[in-house]
Amino acid sequence: MSTAPCFDEIIHAPNRLQICAILSAVDSAEFATVRESLGVADSVLSKHIRVLHEASYIEVHKATCASRVRTSLSLTEAGRAAYDGHVAALRSIVGNGGYRGSSRRRGAPAE
Amino acid sequence: MASDENRDGAAAAEIAPDEAASAISAICGSRSWPADQIIAPGWYHLSLGLLAGGAIAEAEMHSWVLFAWSVAGYTVACGALMWMNQRRAGVAMKYFDARTRAIFAGHVLTLSTLIAIACWLDLDRGTRGAFLAAGVLAIPLTVAFGRWTDKLLRARLHAGQ
Numbered sequence: 651m652s653t654a655p656c657f658d659e660i661i662h663a664p665n666r667l668q669i670c671a672i673l674s675a676v677d678s679a680e681f682a683t684v685r686e687s688l689g690v691a692d693s694v695l696s697k698h699i700r701v702l703h704e705a706s707y708i709e710v711h712k713a714t715c716a717s718r719v720r721t722s723l724s725l726t727e728a729g730r731a732a733y734d735g736h737v738a739a740l741r742s743i744v745g746n747g748g749y750r751g752s753s754r755r756r757g758a759p760a761e
Numbered sequence: 762m763a764s765d766e767n768r769d770g771a772a773a774a775e776i777a778p779d780e781a782a783s784a785i786s787a788i789c790g791s792r793s794w795p796a797d798q799i800i801a802p803g804w805y806h807l808s809l810g811l812l813a814g815g816a817i818a819e820a821e822m823h824s825w826v827l828f829a830w831s832v833a834g835y836t837v838a839c840g841a842l843m844w845m846n847q848r849r850a851g852v853a854m855k856y857f858d859a860r861t862r863a864i865f866a867g868h869v870l871t872l873s874t875l876i877a878i879a880c881w882l883d884l885d886r887g888t889r890g891a892f893l894a895a896g897v898l899a900i901p902l903t904v905a906f907g908r909w910t911d912k913l914l915r916a917r918l919h920a921g922q
Contacts, residue, residue, distance in 0.1 A: 652844075657776070660783070664784070667784055667787060667788065668787055668788070668790075668791040671787070671791035671792055672791050672792070672795055675792050675795055675796070675854070675918045676795055676854040676918070677851060677852075677853045678852070678853045679795065679851060679852045679853075679856050680851040680852070682851060683795075683850075683851030683852060684799065686851075687791065687794040687795070688791075688886040695912065709895060718834040722853070737785070737788065739779040740776075740784050740785050741785065742780075743776050743777075743778055743781035744778050744781045744782050744785065754860060
């Protein structure tokens with residue numbers, strides 16, 4: 651089953667694209683694992699997570715284990731659909747030799 | 762990070778194929794990290810093998826009480842090992858799809874066959890050491906099936922499925 655291409659500005663930011671790519675392959679990943687994978691600071695990852703969370707693309711779960719809070723991240727259904735659509739759009743850009751003008755931001759009011 | 766913020770405001774009016782290609786390449790790179798993480802360390806499958814082998818070999822003692830304890834210990838220890846491995850990897854994923862389920866079924870079937878043969882040799886033929894031999898054989902078999910599953914999981918993560 652193919653996904654309709656839909657360029658997503660929120661996801662296209664390099665770090666957010668990588669976050670979505672990691673989370674798309676698993677059910678959930680721990681904050682520290684994603685941070686290590688991206689090679690960024692806690693604050694940088696937190697900022698990107700907040701943007702994705704505000705767009706309802708990821709869920710943040712906090713669990714306390716041995717008096718330590720463990721934060722895990724997972725893609726929502728909307729996030730998975732947006733990511734799949736964005737990847738399809740990127741593939742179509744590569745295939746068609748370019749992309750002009752018709753991008754839209756998922757979740758934003760229609761212009 | 763500045764580039765990320767600039768993109769937020771931009772309308773992505775024009776995306777060049779090169780930029781899209783590099784984004785796809787970054788996606789592939791990102792997937793390879795959890796794919797490498799999901800590979801269990803050597804001690805993991807060996808420990809599972811030793812637990813399975815120990816539980817089978819213990820039947821050589823012909824003690825139902827010991828057998829019950831070993832099955833309970835095997836179950837708890839396997840659960841603890843799996844939990845530890847998941848904590849180590851830092852990712853949770855669905856382990857079972859059609860292929861990994863088939864491997865798991867093959868593993869269970871192989872161990873069941875080993876146990877059945879050991880039961881026949883020991884209880885019917887009176888051959889001493891049958892359960893011990895079955896237990897020893899269970900160790901490399903468990904390691905092999907575990908590594909096979911890891912290989913499929915890794916390929917699945919790389920493919921982004």
